[in-house]
Each structure stands twice: as C-alpha cells, then as structure tokens.
Amino acid sequence: xxxxSRWVFxxxxxxxxxxAVSGCNTANxxxxxxxxxxxxxxxxxxxxxxxxxxxxxxxxxxxxxxxxLTPNFTKQTGIKVNFVTLPEDQLRNKVTQDxxxxxxxxxxxxxxxYTTPIWAKDKWLSALTPMFNKMSSSAKQKYDxxxxxxxxxxxxxxxxxxxxLPFYGESSMLYYRxxxxxxxxxxxxxxxxxxxxxxxxxxxxxxxxxTAGILLRGEQGWGESLASLDTVINTFGGEWFxxxxxxxxxxxxxxxxxxxxxxxLKQYGEPGATSSGFTELxxxxxxxxxxxxxxxxxxxxxxxxxxNSKYAKDIGFAPAPVETTKNGHNWLYTWALGVESASKxxxxxFKFITWATSKQYIKLVGQKEGWSVVPPGTRVSTYKNxxxxxxxxxxxxxxxxxxxxxxxxxxxxxxxxxxxxxxxxPEFQSLGNKVSQNIANAISGKESVAAALKQSQKEANxxxxxxxxxx
Numbered sequence: 001x002x003x004x005s006r007w008v009f010x011x012x013x014x015x016x017x018x019x020a021v022s023g024c025n026t027a028n029x030x031x032x033x034x035x036x037x038x039x040x041x042x043x044x045x046x047x048x049x050x051x052x053x054x055x056x057x058x059x060x061x062x063x064x065x066x067x068x069l070t071p072n073f074t075k076q077t078g079i080k081v082n083f084v085t086l087p088e089d090q091l092r093n094k095v096t097q098d099x100x101x102x103x104x105x106x107x108x109x110x111x112x113x114y115t116t117p118i119w120a121k122d123k124w125l126s127a128l129t130p131m132f133n134k135m136s137s138s139a140k141q142k143y144d145x146x147x148x149x150x151x152x153x154x155x156x157x158x159x160x161x162x163x164x165l166p167f168y169g170e171s172s173m174l175y176y177r178x179x180x181x182x183x184x185x186x187x188x189x190x191x192x193x194x195x196x197x198x199x200x201x202x203x204x205x206x207x208x209x210x211t212a213g214i215l216l217r218g219e220q221g222w223g224e225s226l227a228s229l230d231t232v233i234n235t236f237g238g239e240w241f242x243x244x245x246x247x248x249x250x251x252x253x254x255x256x257x258x259x260x261x262x263x264x265l266k267q268y269g270e271p272g273a274t275s276s277g278f279t280e281l282x283x284x285x286x287x288x289x290x291x292x293x294x295x296x297x298x299x300x301x302x303x304x305x306x307x308n309s310k311y312a313k314d315i316g317f318a319p320a321p322v323e324t325t326k327n328g329h330n331w332l333y334t335w336a337l338g339v340e341s342a343s344k345x346x347x348x349x350f351k352f353i354t355w356a357t358s359k360q361y362i363k364l365v366g367q368k369e370g371w372s373v374v375p376p377g378t379r380v381s382t383y384k385n386x387x388x389x390x391x392x393x394x395x396x397x398x399x400x401x402x403x404x405x406x407x408x409x410x411x412x413x414x415x416x417x418x419x420x421x422x423x424x425x426p427e428f429q430s431l432g433n434k435v436s437q438n439i440a441n442a443i444s445g446k447e448s449v450a451a452a453l454k455q456s457q458k459e460a461n462x463x464x465x466x467x468x469x470x471x
Contacts, residue, residue, distance in 0.1 A: 222432025
C-alpha cells in the first residue's frame with residue numbers, strides 16, 4: 001500500500017498539469033488518421049461478439065502500422081478497436097491517470113518495462129499468465145510465448161507472472177551518414193567511444209548546409225532527454241544514487257557526463273534542441289539534418305526504408321558509444337501492451353494484444369509494409385527469418401544490443417536500483433521530469449550545468465528522504 005500511495009503522490013501533480021492538455025488533444029480528435037490526440041476506430045464486421053475495445057498508444061510509426069492493420073483483426077474476430085494515439089509524455093500521463101483511478105477508459109494500454117512491474121504490484125494491470133493458461137494447446141503453440149526474447153519477457157514479469165506483451169523491444173545505438181563520413185575521411189570504429197564521437201561531430205557539423213554534427217534528445221521528460229543522457233552518465237561512471245540512496249547528481253563522474261552531453265548538443269547538435277525528442281529527431285535524420293544520431297534501435301527500420309528516408313542507402317549503424325565502463329552504456333526498453341485491471345472487456349483485450357504481438361502479425365507487417373519495418377526486438381524467430389535479416393542489415397547489431405544490456409547492473413559502482421535509462425522506483429517519473437527540466441534549462445542557456453545539477457541533487461535527496469529511501 002505504501003508503494004501505491006507514493007506512486008499516486010509522485011505523479012498527481014504532473015497529471016493535473018497535463019490533464020487539460022491531453023484532454024484538449026483528445027477532444028480535437030478526428031477519424032481520418034493517427035497523430036497527436038487522434039481517436040480512430042477500426043472497421044470491418046466479422047463474426048465475433050461485436051465488442052468494442054479502446055487502445056491507448058503512442059503516435060510513432062510502428063504503432064501507426066498496428067492501427068492501419070487492425071481491420072484484419074476486426075475481420076477475424078468481430079472485435080472493433082478504438083485507438084487513442086498521443087505523444088509519449090502525454091500518453092504516459094494519461095494512461096497513468098486512468099489506471100491509478102481505475103476508471104477503465106482504456107482496455108489496452110501501452111506500457112513499458114519501467115511501469116509494468118510497478119503497476120503490477122499495485123494491481124493496475126491484469127496478470128496475463130492465467131489468461132495464457134486458459135488457452136487451448138494449439139493456441140498456446142501458435143503464440144509461442146517462449147519465442148519472445150528472454151530479456152524483454154523477463155522485464156515484463158513481476159511476482160512470477162507476465163503482465164504485458166512486447167510490441168517492440170529496443171536498445172540504443174548510433175546512426176551515421178556513411179556518405180558524409182567517407183567524404184570527411186572518417187571511418188566509424190567497430191566500438192566507438194564518446195570522445196571519438198565528439199571529434200567526429202565537430203568535423204561534420206555544417207550549419208550552412210543545415211546538417212548538425214550529431215542529433216541528441218533535448219526535450220524535457222524522463223522518457224525523452226533523460227533516456228539518452230542516463231546512458232552517458234552510466235558509461236562515464238556516474239549514477240543517480242549510491243547504495244545509501246544518497247543522490248550522486250553532483251559527483252565528479254555524473255557532472256562530467258552531463259557537461260559533456262550538454263556541451264556536445266550546444267556546440268554540434270541540432271538548433272532548438274529542447275524541442276527535440278525521438279519523433280522529431282527520427283524525422284530530422286531521415287531528412288539529412290544530422291551526420292550522426294544517438295537514439296533507439298527501433299528507428300533502424302524507418303531510416304532504412306526508402307519511402308521514409310531520403311538517405312536510406314547512406315545510413316550506417318554502430319553500437320552505443322562507451323567511455324569508462326560498458327555497464328549501462330546502452331538501454332533496454334520495450335513498448336508493450338497490457339490489459340487494464342479495470343477493463344470491462346478483458347478477454348477481447350487479451351485477444352487483441354496476442355494478435356498484435358504474434359508471429360502472424362509480424363508476418364503481416366512484412367508482407368504489407370515491408371520486412372525492414374516489422375516490430376523489432378521481441379521474437380527469436382524474427383531474427384531467424386531470412387526475409388527480415390535480408391531487409392534489415394542492422395538486425396544482428398540490434399539483437400546483440402538487447403541481449404547485452406545490463407538493467408540489473410546499470411552502473412560502474414553498485415547501486416540500489418535497477419534500470420539503465422531510468423531508476424526503477426515509482427517516484428522516478430516525477431523526479432525524472434523535474435531533473436530533465438533542469439537539464440533543458442542548461443541546454444537552452446538559462447542556467448549553467450552546475451546550477452542545474454545542484455538543483456537536481458536537492459530534488460533527488462528530498463525525494464529519497466520523503467519516501468523513506470534514505471534512512
């Protein structure tokens with residue numbers, strides 16, 4: 001009960017602040033497409049129950065494909081699907097509000113390996129293991145739960161029960177323009193360091209051609225700029241807290257990492273960086289506005305698709321850069337589909353998430369949209385499929401990144417938490433948003449990195465004391 005009350009307390013202020021924004025976006029929805037705040041309904045009659053379920057998801061390319069192909073599910077089952085699609089931060093807060101109050105507005109929610117174990121403990125998500133146990137032997141065999149990559153499956157398991165199914169899994173990697181590197185006489189190392197990346201960014205930065213030396217997230221949000229920055233902190237030898245839950249955000253290693261990231265972005269990054277999150281930077285890289293981009297592996301398919309990317313043939317791939325330690329230098333994350341405990345249509349919701357995360361769905365995406373854009377990072381069979389490996393030159397690198405991530409040992413020094421690009425406690429959502437705002441102020445020049453970290457240190461220690469982590 002204590003953890004539950006702490007989670008509600010830590011997010012309530014954020015929810016109240018964003019509720020009006022999220023509500024306005026949803027209120028202005030239309031049925032013609034999928035974008036910020038759009039609501040869309042799948043068509044088709046089918047011979048099913050006629051049940052309608054509502055899915056809350058993020059407005060990225062993979063989810064848009066899911067929405068586009070959902071009429072196939074409706075045709076098979078008769079279950080209609082309403083989609084509410086939102087930008088990442090709005091999605092996180094709107095879904096948190098719904099599950100915490102047990103309103104049941106959504107039947108299927110898009111969750112992560114950060115939220116899943118916490119929400120499972122608070123009984124905000126329905127356990128899926130009992131639902132799988134009720135499936136017929138043939139249905140179980142067809143879905144093949146053991147085919148899901150073990151690190152991803154484990155990250156969505158709590159108290160021995162599975163609580164969400166991965167729609168896609170990801171780590172982090174470096175994208176770069178092979179043509180620009182060749183022209184500049186640079187060869188990307190097999191395992192680059194951050195200092196090397198800085199030197200390349202300096203050489204390749206070309207504002208006159210509207211090409212930044214490197215693209216990095218600068219947008220406020222624990223799941224936006226902090227995702228990238230935290231891996232830099234980790235590999236520079238820093239951490240959020242020591243074993244006594246004392247904040248370490250002003251330690252020499254953490255300070256050096258944040259200084260490096262902010263200065264790299266200010267000197268050689270994209271203009272207006274505090275408005276740049278994953279979606280914006282994916283578009284920028286596809287349009288040639290960056291010589292390099294450090295971000296999620298999930299963008300590899302999009303950037304390799306000629307219909308999306310002007311420079312598809314010129315995109316190169318490299319592992320996440322390392323500095324002093326490999327621990328936590330690349331993240332582990334998944335966008336997954338869970339069933340709200342307050343849903344009135346649990347069985348229909350379960351049918352949908354098993355369809356959207358199945359081998360058959362991956363095959364459908366490959367046939368309809370192209371094999372390079374199938375949901376990555378979830379199934380062993382995907383990486384054994386010659387159609388995929390032929391279309392995805394990045395496949396082996398992505399698989400290795402996911403399997404080598406160290407969420408249980410994310411830092412050089414021992415720490416009391418799990419998670420590479422997040423601290424796996426309920427309060428991190430609120431704390432991370434505050435800290436990311438401080439970092440955004442440093443990126444925009446409103447304050448120094450030292451001042452931003454001093455304020456962040458104060459907020460982190462206050463959180464740890466208030467919630468009983470510091471004894």
